[in-house]
Amino acid sequence: MRVVLAEDHFLLRDGLSRLLEAYQHEVVATVDNGPELLSALIDVVPDVAIVDVRLPPAFSDEGLRASVEARSRIPGLPILLLSQYVEPLYAHELLATGSEGVGYVLKDRVTNGTQFMSTIQRVAEGGTAMDPEVVSQLLIRKDRDEHMGSLTQREREVLECVAQGRSNAGIAEALFITEKAVAKHISNIFSKLGMPPSDTDNRRVLAVLAYLNR
């Protein structure tokens, strides 16, 4: 895959590009500030971009802004946002550009190389990857929702995994249950929350995130 990497911290930038190369991906451009990122995204049109939210010059949310801008010009451009902290409002804004090929995860996740690589892969393929932290923050709001209250503990865990963008196989692995059980839980969740069943993984994530954002 051709990757654009935007990260102002030298150590992290270096580590990330080494990690990517170890997995046979090509880092076509590395940038360390917002304006350069936007032009790189538009010129190169990578298979996936890994972007730090906070970048120079103002060290606020340049990475997010550039990503939103780039996705408005090139719809569906796969972007994975990395951040030292997750902010539901940013997830909101990123998802507003369409939830295909977007991800928003904590920087901590890079410490687990295999998992991080599969996250990148998923985003590049047009999937969605939301950090568990984002999902749990979104779920706080739904604590008093009556439909949510009717979910069992296990169904709630499955819902969290779905919102993170995991596939059935991924969920089964994370919760130590069979894929068949996962499918059953998911159909229960969808009927309890009054959502129409979705056939593809991505439509499913969409439905759940839309529900949580409501």
Add this chain to the structure above:
Amino acid sequence: MASTRQFRESRPPTADQGFSVSRGLTAWKRCAVLWWLSLRSFWLSLWMVTVSMLLGSRPGAGLLPSTVRMIRRLADRQRHLAKEWSGIEIPAVYEDLPTGNRGVALRSQLLARNNQIWRDWRWATLDPIVGPLIAIGPFALVLSGFWGLLTAVFGAELSKQWDSIWFLFIPVQNVPTAVLAGVLGVLMFPLALWTAPRSVHWHSRYLRAMLAPSESEMMAHRIEHLTTTRSDAVDTQMAELRRIERDLHDGAQARLVAMGMTLDAAERLLETNPEAVRTLLAEARQSSSKALEELRDLVRGIHPPILADRGLADAVRSLALTCPIKSEVAIDLPRRPEPPLESAAYFAVSEILTNATKHSGAERVWIDLRHDAGQLRISITDDGRGGADASGGSGLHGIERRLATFDGVLAVSSPLGGPTIVTMELPCALSSQKTTFS
């Protein structure tokens, strides 16, 4: 300077100039209200004389707090009307009273003079006379007008039976003088309407002369306020630093030490027991992610990244987004306030929302944030069970103290059964930075 700022007159420049019938009529009614209020101060002054005579004794001191409260309520009403009607702001500087033995404290204030209690007291004594005198003009003119009309119609006839009938300076005896009296009488009505707004304004100015504290007193009060809020601010800051130090010491620092030890153990076992090394490394990684998590929480508590990135408006939106209660946000903030004030306002909102979540049992909460006339106004309303109390040991008092550093105020209205409305006002100027991008 703060003290002079409060004397500023913000009324529209033409308030008591020129002539307008509708304004005259309104002002005429206002004069009537002022009369009515003076009547109340008359009754009050009778009671005050009684209390004054008993002042040296124990029961006298016992009656003092309630009397002072009554006077203050009347004075507050008058101050409010002066601001509303004439745009004259009359500051009041009431000193804090000790909780026990208020009567004695008030007595010593009264005897010491040159404080708000004493000024209120002086005003309430004089007001039954001075107040009506100022407000009497428009009434007298109207009465005089009626008398003029009456003499115009009946004057010539009546003067035959009585010795003479006078209207102002005119002895009404025949048709020409009757006509003159009639014309003058009619003129009295517009004159009354012309006088009324001026009387209201004069009344407000008299009120200010009687009730407003002197410049030096305002200054002393200001200095006292600044001293208290400064020491509060220093205390809060110190406590914050202590908390951060403790959090780092018990959290991230301890975890990093543990991680170092785990890695050290792994290094020693590398040759002999590779399987154990694998578990140790997994442990080290877990420690590192725990440490990161704790640092993240700490940073959020010091200065939330979203506040730094996007400013108050989006930070409050984000709070609403993660608030377990259904929330509606209305924000009208064209630019960002200064960072310290932003941070104070943010934490105040955050704490009030937490309170609402924990104690109110509310289903919905409404957050309204706007900048208006140099003030940042925030109101948070919930439909919970009410009964919140700012003076109690709740977090509200802490918020109030922290806002005081910025000359901000907090008001809570929370009747039993709800709703609870918390309102905050902070004087603030907006910077040129925009709050959101689009």
